[in-house]
Amino acid sequence: MIDREQVLHVARLARLQLDDGEVTKIAGELSSILEHIEKIGELDLDGVPPTSHAVEVANALRPDEPRPCLPREVVLAQAPDVADDGFRVPSPTA
Amino acid sequence: MSEITSLTAARAAAAVERGDLDRRELFEAYRERAAADDLNAFLWVADEAPSTNGGPLGGVPLAVKDLFCVENVPSQAGSRILEGYLPPYTATVVRKLVEAGAPVLGKTNQDEFAMGSSNENSAYGPVLNPWDRTRVPGGSSGGSAAAVASGSAPWAIGTDTGGSIRQPAALCGIVGLKPTYGAVSRFGMIAFASSLDQAGPLTRDVTDAALLFRHMVGYDERDSTSVAFPEPVALPTAQRLDGIRLGVPEDLTGEGVEPGVMERFEATLALAQELGATATRVSLPHADYAISAYYVIAPAEASSNLARYDGVRYGLRSNGHDLLSMYTQTRHDGFGAEVKRRILIGTYALSSGYYDAYYGRAQRVRTKIADDFRAAFESVDFVVTPTSPGIAFPLGAKTDDPLAMYLNDYFTAPMPLAGIPAISIPCGLSEGLPVGFQLAGPAFSENRILDAAFALEQAIGFDGSAVRD
Numbered sequence: 001m002i003d004r005e006q007v008l009h010v011a012r013l014a015r016l017q018l019d020d021g022e023v024t025k026i027a028g029e030l031s032s033i034l035e036h037i038e039k040i041g042e043l044d045l046d047g048v049p050p051t052s053h054a055v056e057v058a059n060a061l062r063p064d065e066p067r068p069c070l071p072r073e074v075v076l077a078q079a080p081d082v083a084d085d086g087f088r089v090p091s092p093t094a
Numbered sequence: 095m096s097e098i099t100s101l102t103a104a105r106a107a108a109a110v111e112r113g114d115l116d117r118r119e120l121f122e123a124y125r126e127r128a129a130a131d132d133l134n135a136f137l138w139v140a141d142e143a144p145s146t147n148g149g150p151l152g153g154v155p156l157a158v159k160d161l162f163c164v165e166n167v168p169s170q171a172g173s174r175i176l177e178g179y180l181p182p183y184t185a186t187v188v189r190k191l192v193e194a195g196a197p198v199l200g201k202t203n204q205d206e207f208a209m210g211s212s213n214e215n216s217a218y219g220p221v222l223n224p225w226d227r228t229r230v231p232g233g234s235s236g237g238s239a240a241a242v243a244s245g246s247a248p249w250a251i252g253t254d255t256g257g258s259i260r261q262p263a264a265l266c267g268i269v270g271l272k273p274t275y276g277a278v279s280r281f282g283m284i285a286f287a288s289s290l291d292q293a294g295p296l297t298r299d300v301t302d303a304a305l306l307f308r309h310m311v312g313y314d315e316r317d318s319t320s321v322a323f324p325e326p327v328a329l330p331t332a333q334r335l336d337g338i339r340l341g342v343p344e345d346l347t348g349e350g351v352e353p354g355v356m357e358r359f360e361a362t363l364a365l366a367q368e369l370g371a372t373a374t375r376v377s378l379p380h381a382d383y384a385i386s387a388y389y390v391i392a393p394a395e396a397s398s399n400l401a402r403y404d405g406v407r408y409g410l411r412s413n414g415h416d417l418l419s420m421y422t423q424t425r426h427d428g429f430g431a432e433v434k435r436r437i438l439i440g441t442y443a444l445s446s447g448y449y450d451a452y453y454g455r456a457q458r459v460r461t462k463i464a465d466d467f468r469a470a471f472e473s474v475d476f477v478v479t480p481t482s483p484g485i486a487f488p489l490g491a492k493t494d495d496p497l498a499m500y501l502n503d504y505f506t507a508p509m510p511l512a513g514i515p516a517i518s519i520p521c522g523l524s525e526g527l528p529v530g531f532q533l534a535g536p537a538f539s540e541n542r543i544l545d546a547a548f549a550l551e552q553a554i555g556f557d558g559s560a561v562r563d
Contacts, residue, residue, distance in 0.1 A: 007438065014397060014441040015404070015418070016434060017426035029435060030442070032497050037439075039386040040455050043462070050457035051464060053289055053319060054275045054513020055537055060318035074182045080411035087406050094416040 001031040098123040100563055103248040103302040104329075107152030107195075117153030118143045121197060124155045127246040128200050133222040133231075135240040138168050139200040149195020151309060156196040157247035159238050160204050162188050162293075163282040171284045172204040172216040172234075175428025176409045185282025186314045187251065187293050194309040199247055202237030206430045207400065208258055208286045210234050211502035214493055215432040222489075223266060224561040225527050229486040232262030232502075238296045239266040245562035249306055250296045255287050256388050257482075257506025259294045260518035264481035264530020267520045267558045269303045269547070270296045272506075274537045275513035276321040279314035287395040288319075290388075290510040298558065300519060300548040304329050307540065328541050330548030336370030338546055340533075341474030343378045350504070352484045354524030359480045362521040362531045365553050366478075371546075376470040376477060380462040384508040387463070389500055390443050390456035391511070396433075397440030403428060435496060464512040471536045476546060479505040481518040481530030509534050517547050520556040528558075 007027045011018050018026065072085060081088040098120055101109065109115035121143035128139045137160050143153075163169045163181035170176040184192075192198065205215040213221040213236025221236040223229040224244035231240040235252025239262035242250050252259045254272035263270025271294045278293045285291065295306035308327035314320045340363065348356045363373055405411035405424030412427045414420030429437070443452035470477055483504055492499045509516045516534035523529065531550070535543045 002442075006442075010438050010442045010445065013445060014437050015401070015421045015425060016429070016437060017419075017422035018434070019426075022431075022434070026435060026438060029496055030439060033389065033435075033439060033500075034442075036497055036500075037386045037390055037443075037452070040383055040390070040459050041451070043380075043383065043455075043459060045455060045458040045462070048458040048461050050454065051460040051511075052457060054460075054464065054511070055319075055321060057276065057319060057321060060315075062315065070182050075407075078179060078182070078408035080405060080409075089406055090414055090417050090420050092417040 001034060002027050096123055099127060099245050102298050103154045104305050106154050106248060107150070110152035120153055121155050124199055124247060128241070131241065131246045133224055133240045133244060134219050135202055135221050135237040135244070135246060136200045137170070137203050137218055137237070140198060144197045149193065151191070151195035154196055154248050155199035156191055157199050157202050157238055157241045157250035158188055159235050159250070159252045160201045161208055161253050161284045162251065163284065164188055164198055164201070167198065167201060169201065169284070172206040172218060173428065173430070173433070174217040174410060175403045175424070179409050183282060186279035186316060187310050188282065190312065191251070191309055202241055202250060204237055205234035206433050207284070207396065208234040208253055208255055209396070209432050209436055211257065211261055211499055212492065213237065214489065215430055217430055220489055223486045225267065226486065229488050229527070230265070232265035232482070232486065234258040235296060236262045239263055239268060239270070242268050242296050242298060243558060243561055249298070249302050251293055251310070252296050253283060253291055253293050254510065255290045255392060256503045256510055259296060260506050260516060260530065260532060261482050261502060263296055264518045265486040265528065267528030267556065268296055268298060269300055269517065269519050270294065271303045271307060271517045271540070272509060272515060273307065273311070273540060274515045275510070276319050277323055277538070277540070278310045279312065279317040279320045281314055281316035285399040287392040288399060289395060290392060292510065300330055300544055300551045303517070304544045324538050325541065330545045332545040332549040333552065334370045335366055335546060335549050338371040338476070339474040340366060340371050340373045341376035341470050341477045342373055343381060343477065343479060344375045345382060346479055350483055351480060352524065355480050355484060355529050358522040358524055358529040359531060362550065362554065363478065366550060369549055369553055374474065376474055378466040378470060378477070378508070380459060380466050381508045383459050384463055384511055385500060385504060387456040387459040387511060388503065388507040389439070390452045391460065393436040393440030394443045394453050395440070397437045397444065400433070400437055432496070460511045463508050467512045467514055476533045476535050476543065479532050481505060481532040485524050485527040485529060505532060513537060515540050515543055517543050519547050519551055520558065521554055522556065
């Protein structure tokens with residue numbers, strides 16, 4: 001049901017590198033999982049509204065007032081690579 | 095076992111309150127046990143008791159699932175991709191409990207990003223079940239459950255998305271409560287499936303669950319889905335179940351359930367009737383679709399939530415020759431097999447052309463499941479089931495079959511989809527291993543659930559001291 005090409009397409013969308021061995025294994029696993037999931041296709045759901053949150057809450061709004069956030073050095077302390085007070089990453093076009 | 099650690103959390107707190115027990119001595123008794131834990135239940139244990147300012151929880155130390163951020167304490171969600179991460183802030187629920195007098199004892203092992211029912215998906219190795227070390231403790235809050243069951247923690251918090259508090263509680267012979275969605279703040283709880291995730295207590299008994307839950311609830315402006323709990327959380331006192339109507343799902347016939355589990359379930363139901371409850375069959379026609387809907391919604395939301403792990407701001411980074419290959423290689427190296435599977439299922443279900451057939455439909459099924467429960471609660475007070483179709487299974491027994499693993503959630507997945515609370519209490523042994531009895535009620539019925547569970551607990555008289563003392 002799901003072939004290697006589809007797995008690779010979805011992995012690209014998810015920014016996930018897969019090894020060759022993983023692709024074949026996952027194609028088989030996803031096929032059996034999707035087969036089970038497709039059980040929901042049996043139901044007549046015309047006119048049934050979707051539930052996105054189980055308990056009804058109205059939009060939670062607050063005044064748009066500036067507040068202190070975490071200090072820059074505290075946040076950058078967790079970064080794998082830092083330069084010039086920012087996160088350093090490889091060039092997008094290297 | 096020392097006398098100190100044989101006390102339930104509520105009794106220890108009361109002893110501290112009376113001046114019969116010293117907070118530091120209490121913390122140290124557990125710290126020693128947690129540091130010596132040989133079940134791999136803990137990923138981090140505190141060095142020393144923090145200075146405390148008192149509080150109603152009496153200094154009774156708390157084990158915290160690795161999924162919760164605790165400032166400057168390793169918080170890795172059981173994942174390699176968060177290796178070495180020291181959060182600059184603390185989850186609201188942990189902060190509330192610490193302020194109420196429950197200092198953090200340690201961080202407990204879990205399935206990576208809470209995805210699993212056996213704790214075998216942790217990047218830091220599986221947790222062993224204290225009742226039989228060749229078996230799983232359940233998951234994903236397996237470390238929290240094993241720590242409480244084995245007496246290396248007096249109580250713990252975990253999270254439940256499809257059963258991750260109740261199922262390990264059942265398999266380890268302790269109490270686990272999944273609260274109403276929104277009752278407990280999710281701020282600082284590393285997100286898995288945001289519309290389902292809910293934090294709750296794992297404890298030795300129902301009284302401890304009520305006491306811990308009392309200090310977990312509350313609106314938090316940092317979680318826009320949180321709501322104020324409508325009434326004070328009471329400590330349970332019920333001795334009888336007179337007038338309580340229990341509903342057993344019509345399709346619960348024993349098929350797909352281990353005979354020993356079904357036998358304990360039916361014996362407990364009979365006991366409830368001796369206490370004055372009535373039992374009838376209720377129709378939950380869409381419950382059978384819960385696993386399918388769950389395994390669309392949870393992976394879809396996870397695929398979105400886990401997009402943030404890209405090697406830029408925290409955690410693991412792998413080398414890449416450009417930005418994109420750094421992202422893809424970091425995620426390849428940092429995520430385990432189950433997390434990858436769920437990201438791929440979720441991304442597929444949300445991808446162009448498939449959204450309506452999967453995520454859209456699953457959200458409509460969710461409405462039907464919630465409607466089923468609403469209708470059931472017009473004629474019964476609680477819906478009752480076994481918590482898990484089986485007892486703790488051997489390590490490795492289901493790791494090669496993801497779908498078989500997912501079916502462990504059969505009885506626990508419908509409640510988070512409906513947003514309603516449910517508790518698992520131990521109701522005896524099958525083949526020498528604990529069996530859980532689940533009670534689910536309407537939104538915000540926790541006080542009634544805890545009361546009914548307490549009455550049942552007294553009648554059952556389950557004794558977990560064999561693996562604790």
